[in-house]
Amino acid sequence: MSEVKIKGKKALQASRKIINLTTEDKNEGLEFIADQLLKDQSSILAENKRDLQIGKENGLSEAILDRIMLNEKRIQDMSDAIQLLVELTDPVGEVIEEINKENGLKIINKRVPIGVIGMVYEARPNVTVDAATLSLKTGNAVILRGSSSAKYSNIALIQTIHKALKKSSIPADAVQLLEDTSRETAKELFQLNEYLDVLIPRGGENLIKTVSQEATVPVITTGAGVCHVYVDEFAEKNMAEQIVLNSKLQRPSVCNAAETILIDKQWYQNHGPQLLEKLVENGVEIFADETAQSGFSKAKPATVEDWSTEYLGLSVSVKTTDSIDEAIDHINRYGTLHSEAIITDNESHAEKFLNQVDAAAVYHNAATRFTDGFEFGYGAEIGISTQKLHARGPMGLKALTSNKYVIYGQGQIRE
The missing domain is CATH 3.40.309.10 (Aldehyde Dehydrogenase; Chain A, domain 2)
Known part of the structure; x- marks a missing residue:
C-alpha cells in the first residue's frame, strides 16, 4: 500500500475518534502543540536552515526563500496564534437552525466536522501548523502535502505536533504529512476519494490550476492573488x-x-x-x-x-x-x-x-x-477562498465545518 493510502486510512480512522472529543480535550491538545513548538525551536530552525541552504543552491528567489524562512519570532508567532485559536469559540455542535413541526418532530441543523481535509501548499512551513491546528480545533483530521522546498521544516514541525498530541486525548494520526513530495504522490492524493472529504490547495496559480483540473476529490479553490x-x-x-x-x-x-x-x-x-x-x-x-x-x-x-x-x-x-x-x-x-x-x-x-x-x-x-483571518477576527486561517460555494474569503473555523440535520421524534410516520 502506498504512503498516501496508508496515511489516508490512518487519518480517516483518527477522524472518527476526534468527533467524540470535547472542546476542552481539543484545546488541551492545541496548548500542548503551542508549548512544544517553543521547546523544539532549535531543532526546527536547524531543519529550516537546511531547506534554505538547498533553496539557495537551487536558485530559489528571495521571495520564495522569505516564505520558507523561519526564525524565533515566526515560531513564537505560530505558538501565539495557537493560543489565540484556543480562545476562539468551537463551532462544532452549534445549532444553525431549529424547526419544531406540528407533528411533533424536532429538526435541528447543526455544525459538524467535515471529516478528513487534504491540504496542498507551497513553501510556507507555517501553513503546516495553521492547517493542523485549525483542523484539530474543528474536529477534523488532516493530510498535509507541502512542497519539496520546505520538506525538512515540515517534517520537523510534524514531529513536534505528534510529540505534543501524544500527551493529549487527540490521536496523533489525526495529523499526517506526506513526506514524498513527488508529482505522482500528489496526484494520488488529488484522487483519494476513499479517505478524503475535501482538498484545499494553497499557493500559486499553477498549483491551484493543477489541483482543480486533476482532482476527483471536491476542491475549495484558494490562494492566487492578482x-x-x-x-x-x-x-x-x-x-x-x-x-x-x-x-x-x-x-x-x-x-x-x-x-x-x-x-x-x-x-x-x-x-x-x-x-x-x-x-x-x-x-x-x-x-x-x-x-x-x-x-x-x-x-x-x-x-x-x-x-x-x-x-x-x-x-x-x-x-x-x-x-x-x-x-x-x-x-x-x-x-x-x-x-x-x-x-x-x-x-x-x-x-x-x-x-x-x-x-x-x-x-x-x-x-x-x-484580507487575512487574523485581521477579520477569525484567528488563524487555512486559506483565502476565491470560489463562491461553501466558503469565500478568509477561511476560519466555521469554514472547516459542514452541517448535519438531527431529527427527534416520538414514533412519527409519514402518511
Whole structure:
C-alpha cells in the first residue's frame, strides 16, 4: 500500500475518534502543540536552515526563500496564534437552525466536522501548523502535502505536533504529512476519494490550476492573488500614496499584496509620476502601459502577460484608465477573485466598485493587505477562498465545518 493510502486510512480512522472529543480535550491538545513548538525551536530552525541552504543552491528567489524562512519570532508567532485559536469559540455542535413541526418532530441543523481535509501548499512551513491546528480545533483530521522546498521544516514541525498530541486525548494520526513530495504522490492524493472529504490547495496559480483540473476529490479553490488597487479620479493624494505603498510593500510575497495599480488618467496627470517615484525609491520595478510610461521614464513597457502576473515580489504593473467602468472591466478580466481596492472620496464611485467587482474581498480606502483571518477576527486561517460555494474569503473555523440535520421524534410516520 502506498504512503498516501496508508496515511489516508490512518487519518480517516483518527477522524472518527476526534468527533467524540470535547472542546476542552481539543484545546488541551492545541496548548500542548503551542508549548512544544517553543521547546523544539532549535531543532526546527536547524531543519529550516537546511531547506534554505538547498533553496539557495537551487536558485530559489528571495521571495520564495522569505516564505520558507523561519526564525524565533515566526515560531513564537505560530505558538501565539495557537493560543489565540484556543480562545476562539468551537463551532462544532452549534445549532444553525431549529424547526419544531406540528407533528411533533424536532429538526435541528447543526455544525459538524467535515471529516478528513487534504491540504496542498507551497513553501510556507507555517501553513503546516495553521492547517493542523485549525483542523484539530474543528474536529477534523488532516493530510498535509507541502512542497519539496520546505520538506525538512515540515517534517520537523510534524514531529513536534505528534510529540505534543501524544500527551493529549487527540490521536496523533489525526495529523499526517506526506513526506514524498513527488508529482505522482500528489496526484494520488488529488484522487483519494476513499479517505478524503475535501482538498484545499494553497499557493500559486499553477498549483491551484493543477489541483482543480486533476482532482476527483471536491476542491475549495484558494490562494492566487492578482490583486488591484484602483486610484480613482477623486482619490485624495496622500491617502492614495499610503494605501498603494502599503498594499505593495508591507509584505510583497503574500497573496493579498497588490500586483497591479490602476490609475485614473486625470489623477495620473496630476500626481502619478510622484507616486511611481515613491515605489521606485522602495525598490519596486514598474511595468507600465504607454500613457504611464510616457510620463515616467523609469518604467518598463508592460505586456499583456503583466496584467495577469502574480509577481510575489518587488514588481508591479501600472495601467491608466479613462473611467471607473474601464477599471472594473479590467479587474473582472484579469483579477483572481481575491482582494480589490478603490481609493476615492466619491461615494457613488465607491459603491459602484464594491458592487460590481467580482472578488472575495473588496475595499474602499483601505489596503488589500487586510484580507487575512487574523485581521477579520477569525484567528488563524487555512486559506483565502476565491470560489463562491461553501466558503469565500478568509477561511476560519466555521469554514472547516459542514452541517448535519438531527431529527427527534416520538414514533412519527409519514402518511
